[in-house]
Amino acid sequence: MALAPESPSKIILGSSSIARRKILAEMGYEFTHMSADIDEKAIRTEKPEELVMALAKAKAEAIVSKLQASVDKEKDSKHSILIASDTVVVYEGAIREKPESKEEARRFIEGYSGKYAETVSSVFVTNLKTGFTKGDFDKVEIYFHEIPDHVIDKLIEEGLVLKVAGALIIEHPLIVPYVKDVNGTTDSVMGLPKALTDKLLKEAMKA
Known part of the structure; x- marks a missing residue:
């Protein structure tokens, strides 16, 4: 059960992701949102x-800097908790982020057909009043049936897969019939694991 925030603007979700906004709203929290606008490609590590975790922390730091530079201090003082997050797909040991083209998105999805992929999603919270920070990650394993070419064609044409890590949207009506098994939660695959987010938010609110 989510711990209700003290005011509508208490929480900032550091993401422009519609999926993450939807998940946080489903959890019962009221929040505002803003984008970090960092160069994610400048942050690299093999694991x-x-x-x-590094990307979520960088997003949080960028947003904190934005808030500190804001002239509207009275408005900003209402905010006390910042949530930043990031998600990647791991396929055959390789990290996949958002596809850079339709061709790459197609290659990604074709690779999942009849096989297995994993998502890794991070959550990093900051108490803007006390300076408390904490983060962690969640993993999900997804197994697929064979995905027909015409389904991949429709997904590419629609374009949503171009906006997500690994071109992977397991909750999409077109792909749902071809998801064989999920070891974990759909909200984690979508970019904001509810249980982890709720746990870290409560810790940050008490800090």
Whole structure:
């Protein structure tokens, strides 16, 4: 059960992701959102767990800097908790982020057909009043049936897969019939694991 925030603007979700906004709203929290606008490609590491944590922390630091530079101090003083996050897909040991082209998105999805992929999602919270920070990550394993070419064509044409890590959207109506098994939660695959987020938020609110 989510711990209700003290005011509508208490929490900032550091993401422009519609999926993450939807998940946080489903959890019962009221929040505002803003984008970090960092160069994610400038942050590299071979381990997916380290990468998503480094990216979430960088996003948080960028937003904190924005807030500190804001002239509207009275408004900003209402905010006390910042949530930043990141997600990557791991396929055959390789890290996959957002596809850079339709061709790459197609290659990604074709690779999942009849096989297995993993998502790694991080959550990093900051108490803007006390300076408390804490982060962690969550993993999900996804197994797929064979995905027909015409389904991949429709997904590419629609374009949503171009905006997510690994071109992977397991909750999409077109792909749902071809998801064989999920070891973990769909919200984690979508970019904001509810249980982890709720746990870290409560810790940050008490800090």
